[in-house]
Amino acid sequence: MTETAEATATATAGGDVGGRRASLWGDAWLELRRRPLFWVAAALLAFMVVLALFPSLFTDLGPNKGCVLSSSKGGSTAGHPFGFDTQGCDLFSQVVHGARPTILIGLAVTVGSLVISIVFGTLAGFYGGLLDSVIARITDIFFGLPFVLGATVILVAFPDHGVGAMCLVLVVLGWTTMTRIMRSQVISVKSMDYVRAARALGAGDLRIMFRHILPNAIAPVFVVSMLNVGQVIAYEATLDYLGVGLQYPTVSWGLQLNVAQDYFTDFPHLLVFPALFLSVTVLSFIMLGDVLRDALDPRMR
Amino acid sequence: MWRYVVRRLIQIVPVFLGTTLLIYTLVFALPGDPVKALAGDKPLPASVLHALHERYNLDDPFVVQYGKYLGNLLTGNFGETYTGQSVASLMADRWTVTAQLAGTAWIFEMIVGIGLGVYAGLRHGRLGDTAVLGLTTLLISVPTFVVGYTAQLLFGLKLEWFPTAGTQDGWPVSYLLPGIVLGSFGLAYVARLTRTSLAENLRADYVRTATAKGMSRVRVIVRHTLRNSLIPVITYLGVDLGNLMAGSIVIEGIFNLPGIGQQVFQSIQLKEGPVVVGITTFLVLIYLLANLIVDILYGFLDPRIRYD
Amino acid sequence: MTETRTRTGDDLPGTDPEAPLLEVRDLHVEFRSRTGPPVHAVNGLSYAVDAGETVAILGESGSGKSVSAQAVLGLLPSPPARITGGEIRYRGVDMLGRKDRWLRRVRGRRVAMIFQDALTALNPVIPVADQIAEMFRVHERLGRAEARTRAVELMDRVRIPAAARRASDYPHQFSGGMRQRVMIAMALALRPDVLIADEPTTALDVTVQAQIMKLLAETQRELDTALVLITHDLGVVADVADRIVVMYAGSVMEQAPVLDLYARPAHPYTEGLLAAVPRVDAARSGRLTPITGAPPNLAKIPSGCPFHPRCPRARDRCTTERPEPRDVGAGRLSACHYAEEVLGDE
Numbered sequence: 001m002t003e004t005a006e007a008t009a010t011a012t013a014g015g016d017v018g019g020r021r022a023s024l025w026g027d028a029w030l031e032l033r034r035r036p037l038f039w040v041a042a043a044l045l046a047f048m049v050v051l052a053l054f055p056s057l058f059t060d061l062g063p064n065k066g067c068v069l070s071s072s073k074g075g076s077t078a079g080h081p082f083g084f085d086t087q088g089c090d091l092f093s094q095v096v097h098g099a100r101p102t103i104l105i106g107l108a109v110t111v112g113s114l115v116i117s118i119v120f121g122t123l124a125g126f127y128g129g130l131l132d133s134v135i136a137r138i139t140d141i142f143f144g145l146p147f148v149l150g151a152t153v154i155l156v157a158f159p160d161h162g163v164g165a166m167c168l169v170l171v172v173l174g175w176t177t178m179t180r181i182m183r184s185q186v187i188s189v190k191s192m193d194y195v196r197a198a199r200a201l202g203a204g205d206l207r208i209m210f211r212h213i214l215p216n217a218i219a220p221v222f223v224v225s226m227l228n229v230g231q232v233i234a235y236e237a238t239l240d241y242l243g244v245g246l247q248y249p250t251v252s253w254g255l256q257l258n259v260a261q262d263y264f265t266d267f268p269h270l271l272v273f274p275a276l277f278l279s280v281t282v283l284s285f286i287m288l289g290d291v292l293r294d295a296l297d298p299r300m301r
Numbered sequence: 302m303w304r305y306v307v308r309r310l311i312q313i314v315p316v317f318l319g320t321t322l323l324i325y326t327l328v329f330a331l332p333g334d335p336v337k338a339l340a341g342d343k344p345l346p347a348s349v350l351h352a353l354h355e356r357y358n359l360d361d362p363f364v365v366q367y368g369k370y371l372g373n374l375l376t377g378n379f380g381e382t383y384t385g386q387s388v389a390s391l392m393a394d395r396w397t398v399t400a401q402l403a404g405t406a407w408i409f410e411m412i413v414g415i416g417l418g419v420y421a422g423l424r425h426g427r428l429g430d431t432a433v434l435g436l437t438t439l440l441i442s443v444p445t446f447v448v449g450y451t452a453q454l455l456f457g458l459k460l461e462w463f464p465t466a467g468t469q470d471g472w473p474v475s476y477l478l479p480g481i482v483l484g485s486f487g488l489a490y491v492a493r494l495t496r497t498s499l500a501e502n503l504r505a506d507y508v509r510t511a512t513a514k515g516m517s518r519v520r521v522i523v524r525h526t527l528r529n530s531l532i533p534v535i536t537y538l539g540v541d542l543g544n545l546m547a548g549s550i551v552i553e554g555i556f557n558l559p560g561i562g563q564q565v566f567q568s569i570q571l572k573e574g575p576v577v578v579g580i581t582t583f584l585v586l587i588y589l590l591a592n593l594i595v596d597i598l599y600g601f602l603d604p605r606i607r608y609d
Numbered sequence: 610m611t612e613t614r615t616r617t618g619d620d621l622p623g624t625d626p627e628a629p630l631l632e633v634r635d636l637h638v639e640f641r642s643r644t645g646p647p648v649h650a651v652n653g654l655s656y657a658v659d660a661g662e663t664v665a666i667l668g669e670s671g672s673g674k675s676v677s678a679q680a681v682l683g684l685l686p687s688p689p690a691r692i693t694g695g696e697i698r699y700r701g702v703d704m705l706g707r708k709d710r711w712l713r714r715v716r717g718r719r720v721a722m723i724f725q726d727a728l729t730a731l732n733p734v735i736p737v738a739d740q741i742a743e744m745f746r747v748h749e750r751l752g753r754a755e756a757r758t759r760a761v762e763l764m765d766r767v768r769i770p771a772a773a774r775r776a777s778d779y780p781h782q783f784s785g786g787m788r789q790r791v792m793i794a795m796a797l798a799l800r801p802d803v804l805i806a807d808e809p810t811t812a813l814d815v816t817v818q819a820q821i822m823k824l825l826a827e828t829q830r831e832l833d834t835a836l837v838l839i840t841h842d843l844g845v846v847a848d849v850a851d852r853i854v855v856m857y858a859g860s861v862m863e864q865a866p867v868l869d870l871y872a873r874p875a876h877p878y879t880e881g882l883l884a885a886v887p888r889v890d891a892a893r894s895g896r897l898t899p900i901t902g903a904p905p906n907l908a909k910i911p912s913g914c915p916f917h918p919r920c921p922r923a924r925d926r927c928t929t930e931r932p933e934p935r936d937v938g939a940g941r942l943s944a945c946h947y948a949e950e951v952l953g954d955e
Binding site for chain 3: 505506507509510511512513514515516517518520525528529602603604605
């Protein structure tokens with residue numbers, strides 16, 4: 001198999017295998033660049049981010065502004081492509097404004113979970129022993145808690161469901177997945193020869209962790225975190241929908257769907273547009289994560 | 302082998318305690334007097350309040366409360382609601398609905414998921430594979446409740462292929478649509494997992510050996526790769542059973558199925574602590590058991606993992 | 610001709626009793642990818658092997674030897690590999706371009722193969738005896754118990770100790786040498802005419818290597834099989850082979866009977882290889898002389914003679930004109946413009 005694999009590898013690299021030094025991320029970028037799926041996902045994502053950052057580019061109205069009750073649930077007309085929501089607000093404007101809290105929460109929670117998972121995962125994997133057992137048990141405990149249940153319980157107790165509270169809850173309940181992966185990655189990297197070599201050269205624990213283990217262990221965690229953003233957004237929307245998430249006057253897609261549930265049979269546009277934007281956002285994060293994973297996986301070439 | 306089982310069982314205990322403690326804390330250590338909340342606007346005479354607090358151990362220090370709760374658990378007593386009904390009997394009534402829902406979803410995701418995954422794995426890199434990938438990505442991206450409503454609207458109301466809500470038609474008819482919706486997320490995962498696993502195994506050296514031995518393509522796939530490929534899938538399916546139970550909260554709401562998911566949601570809103578804790582404890586137990594079974598099963602399936 | 614061979618050879622239509630058991634003629638294999646130029650893994654390999662003979666295909670990594678071996682049984686993954694020329698004949702019947710169904714009659718039954726790394730080449734979740742027994746169950750339709758018995762017998766024959774007890778063990782529970790014996794047992798189960806051994810001892814310790822080679826030699830004598838031995842190890846080859854085919858960058862450099870090759874190489878590459886091997890009879894303080902440079906990138910094989918950048922005897926003609934293997938007397942072939950010179954220098 002060695003020869004066939006080598007032959008294939010040479011053919012793919014199209015030349016100098018002995019020559020340039022390939023790095024995992026450098027190669028991954030080259031691979032990513034070539035795939036149309038990457039560009040599609042990136043474009044969609046960029047669009048959503050712009051929507052979140054600069055809503056005024058798309059609509060003149062502020063959130064929940066310009067609502068005329070008599071237009072409630074109206075269909076699309078000139079100047080109001082998505083129609084109106086139950087309060088008579090322009091649905092297009094509302095959907096535009098819904099992007100910000102959603103994406104903000106998605107990113108903030110993922111970054112928070114990533115930080116926690118890096119810290120805990122590395123410590124647990126690196127030191128092993130009692131520390132590892134304790135962290136593993138704690139992870140198990142949180143893992144065993146059904147997410148929606150836990151989140152609902154917490155949120156019901158605290159009436160103020162601002163973006164900050166949502167982020168906190170989602171991080172508290174969601175850090176476990178990535179921590180597990182980080183830990184197992186660290187464990188497998190730890191036994192690699194280059195780590196042993198670094199130790200033999202006198203490197204201290206921290207240095208080994210930061211310079212050697214972390215960069216090599218992090219790739220799958222990174223991929224999962226990208227997929228995670230999508231999941232967090234979906235969870236957040238679910239909580240909004242259940243009524244225990246963000247509340248009026250915050251505008252979010254999940255909330256819009258919550259409101260839509262009683263009327264969508266007769267006024268499907270109330271459901272369709274927020275659902276579409278929500279799904280596309282989650283979809284683009286997931287596509288991006290998928291493409292990234294394939295690019296970083298040397299075996300899939 | 303038995304040592305492994307026992308060791309795992311022992312490992313479960315602290316996790317179980319931890320999770321139930323966590324839930325207990327979340328529910329009872331939170332501000333607000335649930336009994337007063339239950340009474341609403343009517344002020345309760347002090348004596349009644351006191352008696353009720355006494356009954357539900359609400360005046361005891363938290364640790365004692367938790368301790369008493371655990372004690373009761375061991376005797377199968379999941380506590381009582383504030384209206385005096387046994388939580389256990391409340392769950393029993395609703396349990397079958399959720400079980401049927403989760404069961405339907407599980408079977409669906411297993412059969413269709415593995416089927417799609419095998420199809421895609423065999424056609425790795427070609428159109429069929431891309432199609433399945435696209436479909437599963439879609440299923441993962443669209444939040445379950447959105448799928449739920451859309452399905453209800455499209456297949457229930459407009460096309461009238463399925464009942465839109467309720468359990469009148471019994472199993473399986475009433476549970477088909479909700480089950481499919483509930484299982485759609487898991488289906489996507491199962492399909493992808495199967496696909497990746499199969500594609501990987503098909504490139505393994507031992508597949509080449511089997512081919513060199515003159516085995517037919519079908520035999521190579523079925524006898525040599527399928528079993529290896531299904532190992533991670535089965536472990537996922539086992540764990541997912543717990544997820545499905547939890548996911549029922551949303552689905553039961555949409556399709557108006559009187560299961561424990563719906564119950565727990567209502568109870569959270571009404572701040573009925575004992576019910577919430579009771580149901581959650583139950584769900585956690587199921588989840589932990591499913592995990593344990595999967596772990597043990599894994600050893601049977603993959604002889605390289607022999608319990609150390 | 611022994612009884613075995615006539616038995617298995619006869620039911621394949623079109624066989625030529627005069628033809629050698631396995632003949633490869635001018636084989637060309639290419640690897641194509643979506644990006645980049647094609648890789649020429651095999652450029653014109655020819656050899657033939659008959660009952661009781663052993664042909665060793667010798668070469669470094671990347672010389673194309675394993676690829677050529679896998680091509681015989683149609684095991685190359687079809688994109689990206691493509692057989693772009695030549696013939697592969699079993700008893701005179703062409704095997705290239707055949708469908709899987711046809712090839713199944715040959716694979717395992719008439720031409721069997723053993724692979725380099727038995728740990729990955731064996732299915733990790735199936736007990737070894739079952740993997741051997743599979744040959745009997747599928748090809749000869751034996752029942753489970755009988756196939757099992759035959760499998761254990763085979764394990765005994767290849768000297769796996771306590772075969773009956775270890776029959777239900779899994780590959781990872783065996784040592785490297787034992788695993789390789791399992792592979793050999795599997796390959797020999799149906800008494801094939803031809804056995805292709807792709808680097809059978811590369812992954813093993815030296816002492817175990819010797820044992821495995823001995824086993825192969827014994828079974829060959831017993832069954833009168835034709836053996837094609839793929840290796841990079843000059844030492845392994847010396848004892849076992851009748852003829853050696855030296856490959857480099859996908860092409861044949863030299864082909865000769867083994868003793869002649871070692872005594873008087875007819876190609877600079879072979880010269881280089883022999884000089885690089887430590888020898889018991891060499892001067893004590895002599896240094897080993899490696900071949901300078903590195904094997905070429907198979908997507909950019911040098912013009913003319915592929916070995917010319919590293920050849921101490923290279924001349925102008927070598928950079929432009931590609932030498933084809935030609936007869937240099939005594940049944941030897943050499944792909945060198947100046948083979949006579951090389952032969953002379955000894």
